[in-house]
Amino acid sequence: MDDESGLSRTGMSITEEDMYIIKTVYEDLLYLKEEWDESIEDSSLRRNSNVLRMLLVDDYFSKAWRIVGFKRQPTISATDLDGYVMSVRRSGVSYAQAGGAMYEGMAVRSTVMTNYAMTEAEIKKQYERESKQPSIKCFSVSQLMKSTCIIVNGKSISRRELIKYVSNKLGGTHIDTRRDLKNDEGRKFADLDKLTGMRLANKMAVYYELLSIGQAVAHAEDTQKYCQRTAEILKI
Structure with a gap:
């Protein structure tokens, strides 16, 4: 039987491998909360982009979440850029960014630039x-x-x-200037290259977006639930 939080009351058997996973995820979530603040530099975001890759792309946050007894996946509140741009012609959006991170006392969310003059109805x-x-x-x-x-x-x-771009191409884990334009991901990476000179909230746009993702994860209610439960298991 499960309680309202989704934790099992029947007890749990956690293997040594699982213990390592939940401890690593716990430590990395605390790292995001403590270090990915409004003063972090782009170079630090780049070097530590592999933290987000492990937690989110490789899905270890969800794996650890279930190991400690919660159901399904953790949830995270973030900017819904698709919803925001529904009122404009998608093909006419030259640049848009979700954003939302707090950096140097400011937060920029839902930035949209179009290559046409919006009609009064669209506005x-x-x-x-x-x-x-x-x-x-x-x-x-x-x-x-x-x-x-x-x-x-x-x-x-x-x-x-975006996470894979910073981690695999910009030097988080690898530096790779190759862009395979024959596949969709390679073309997406080439599109991100075009934002090299773009800045948002006094940061390079790509790194500001990475910070926005990291802060959303760090401050999520389910992150706090996971850390509290894992601390109990690890007796921290």
């Missing part, structure tokens, strides 16, 4: 949508990874792709 529709429905949505981890965080020339780039 009104966007205003009404934003006033009635804030651009924040609760995602499961898998939904978060599929969700759009940046749009370049009408093309959507997911949070998964």
